[in-house]
């Protein structure tokens with residue numbers, strides 16, 4: 004009996020995890036109805052803190068990007084979510100099954116972030132702000148981006164000076180502040196920053212960083228200023244010197260229309276329209292996610308970046324892994340122990356942590372291409388694993404093989420090269436291939452250090468099209484294709500290594 | 512060709528070789544015999560420096576190989592080794608196993624090396640296996656390929672470390688035949704082996720190793736038929752005889768038969784002799800069934816390589832009696848069989864023991 | 875030791891396989907005794923697949939032979955070769971039982 008009860012309890016939990024204990028029917032009248040609900044927020048924003056205070060008993064779900072937030076609400080994982088009102092307006096314009104719930108929750112001032120010692124730069128920005136307020140330019144900008152929903156960047160000449168100003172932004176933040184349109188950064192923030200560049204006579208370089216890593220990037224001098232949409236809060240003030248507010252931003256709750264009681268329910272006719280044709284739906288998704296605004300370029304770029312990072316970190320990792328393996332098997336204690344420590348350390352560190360450490364600590368004050376950082380971090384990780392694979396492979400070869408070579412008159416290295424190595428390669432390739440594929444998939448976290456890889460490209464597109472599923476599926480398919488292609492390549496190399504034996508065993 | 516003086520080898524505190532000195536001349540075939548663990552393999556491995564000696568000197572063709580300046584790989588090329596476990600290169604075909612050394616080390620052209628390899632494979636009777644891989648060969652075939660691989664390097668000395676110990680008994684002779692042929696052709700060889708008959712036939716000199724030294728050395732006739740020293744005698748006798756103790760009438764007939772079989776295989780006795788021997792032993796024990804209730808019986812079988820004579824010795828304690836005469840069985844069947852199988856039966860009371868000696872008829 | 879038993883009209887053919895020695899001879903006796911208890915009394919023993927026989931095996935043959943006789947039955951030995959034949963020869967056993975080269979000829983003899 005008890006067993007049965009336990010199983011049914013488990014099943015219930017599982018079912019609710021899958022379906023979510025989602026609200027059935029139009030049950031949300033006001034924000035108060037969320038007391039025990041699930042509320043999505045962007046991680047690390049003031050929305051998150053607000054939600055925790057306002058609905059202490061609710062489940063607060065944290066998401067990394069606005070598109071994830073949207074996805075959560077649309078798929079019923081969250082009953083409602085909080086988002087900045089200007090961006091929300093854009094989002095609602097493209098998703099007619101969503102609506103705002105209740106009144107504005109809070110209004111927060113936004114500011115550009117600097118390090119405290121950058122007083123000069125900060126006051127320059129404040130002066131700039133005062134100027135554009137005075138001559139009405141700011142009002143015009145707010146009107147164009149916020150009220151009219153504009154999507155075209157005005158032509159602002161880049162400063163002729165050579166001095167570079169690196170500004171951290173979140174490229175998939177979303178309109179009206181910052182988004183990639185036609186592969187060009189567009190939005191209120193970008194116009195403001197471009198104009199500031201012109202004002203101070205500096206060339207602006209945008210660095211795309213996850214919002215959560217923004218402050219770390221500023222502190223470690225990866226960037227000179229935070230240009231992302233960041234609310235001024237007392238906590239952040241401890242780390243960041245903010246400019247005067249350049250915008251006052253509100254935030255609202257939004258939810259699926261069908262869950263909001265006060266709204267007229269979307270008629271069933273709507274679903275007829277949705278279901279007009281599955282194929283037509285796909286064609287439309289294809290058009291908006293790939294063709295529109297030349298988004299395919301973004302994907303191509305991302306695909307290339309993922310490929311480059313995967314292949315080069317595998318190469319680096321293999322070479323370095325071979326070296327570490329050599330050290331690990333050396334007769335010298337120093338080498339053996341240090342290789343052992345290296346292996347355990349790297350295998351014990353989550354790759355994401357390793358990636359951040361390399362980027363924000365090791366190369367903190369070096370201006371280095373983040374792709375290179377990714378190659379180094381993944382290469383180090385791969386080295387630790389491949390070193391152990393190599394060692395197991397080499398140690399798995401019977402000592403007699405080496406002895407036969409030596410006894411025949413080969414030198415030690417020649418014996419290794421002609422006899423041990425080929426057998427080792429034959430043995431380890433299956434494991435090595437598996438490790439390589441997981442490396443390819445592992446690279447999808449490089450977004451954390453401002454690299455636009457395939458995953459990030461998908462996120463950026465999602466942030467523009469607010470299509471919850473198509474970009475994800477497309478990205479998944481592309482990863483699959485990439486893994487498959489690389490696998491075939493490895494198999495080809497494998498075939499070249501032992502052509503005779505392979506043919507024979509196949510024929511036999 | 513090889514002069515070894517005061518060679519010693521320690522593994523940590525374990526002193527495996529203490530003081531080994533020997534000179535090997537060109538064309539000699541030297542068998543090395545001795546109990547397990549006395550350093551026979553270690554001795555061979557020291558000669559080509561697979562194990563580094565702890566002391567002494569080894570001079571090969573006038574070169575002191577322990578001199579740090581000596582080109583050891585070059586010396587090894589002239590002195591190849593055949594291992595107990597074959598050690599064929601697993602990733603290479605038989606042909607490539609044979610050509611790898613010549614092509615990479617002797618700078619022989621590939622075509623020439625392959626031609627030579629094919630000749631050698633013919634020599635060991637495996638030409639049709641040239642394209643096979645080691646894991647497709649039987650143990651005996653592997654070892655013959657290993658010998659051919661060795662010959663491909665055109666060595667002037669070959670070291671064999673128990674070349675047949677890892678083989679099924681049925682495959683021993685094919686490998687030994689190849690080595691015999693090399694001996695006939697005048698190859699200089701050092702062979703560690705447990706095949707006594709083979710050692711006797713093939714060697715010009717036999718080394719008996721024990722306690723980390725060459726305990727006795729001499730021509731095969733001396734070592735096998737007339738060993739001079741105590742330990743050699745014991746060893747030779749033990750190798751040549753089979754001893755089995757039976758302490759109850761419910762003895763395990765099949766376990767004993769299996770051991771007799773093993774002994775016969777080692778002695779390379781013909782199938783007919785094996786069957787006769789098993790029958791003889793079973794009949795004797797049948798007759799002894801009563802005796803076994805009160806006392807144990809010691810069986811010993813010996814085989815003389817020189818005369819080919821197979822002798823069964825039955826020893827029992829208890830009161831003086833010739834068990835064959837006190838037969839407790841209702842009929843004479845067993846006794847008839849015993850009489851017909853043997854050439855002579857002798858009974859003797861000796862040192863409080865009944866000792867029955869039966870000599871098998873020539874088959 | 876194993877047996878292969880085949881009933882013919884004239885007799886039951888028992889093929890003995892393997893070794894007939896001190897350990898296995900009693901099995902043979904038991905087997906034949908069992909069949910006699912079931913009313914069988916004519917036997918042809920096929921030695922074609924027997925590798926080895928010792929006096930214990932011969933003795934078992936004798937014992938069953940005696941019992942067959944007392945039942946008024948018949949026991950013929952057939953197909954004896956190789957090592958087994960040698961043992962028959964050196965023990966003088968061959969003269970005790972009628973021996974046939976093949977099972978067929980033994981069957982023919984049994985029918986008469």
Ligand SMILES: Nc1ncnc2c1ncn2[C@@H]1O[C@H](COP(=O)(O)OP(=O)(O)OP(=O)(O)O)[C@@H](O)[C@H]1O
Pocket residue numbers: 522525527546547548549550551552553554
């Ligand atoms: N690499 C090693 N490290 C430590 N001890 C070793 C090593 N190689 C051999 N020995 C020891 O040295 C002794 C002699 O070994 P060796 O293999 O030379 O004997 P062997 O006469 O060839 O015996 P067998 O007839 O069993 O092959 C053994 O006690 C063995 O345990």
Ligand SMILES: [Mg+2]
Pocket residue numbers: 551552553672673
């Ligand atoms: Mg050995």
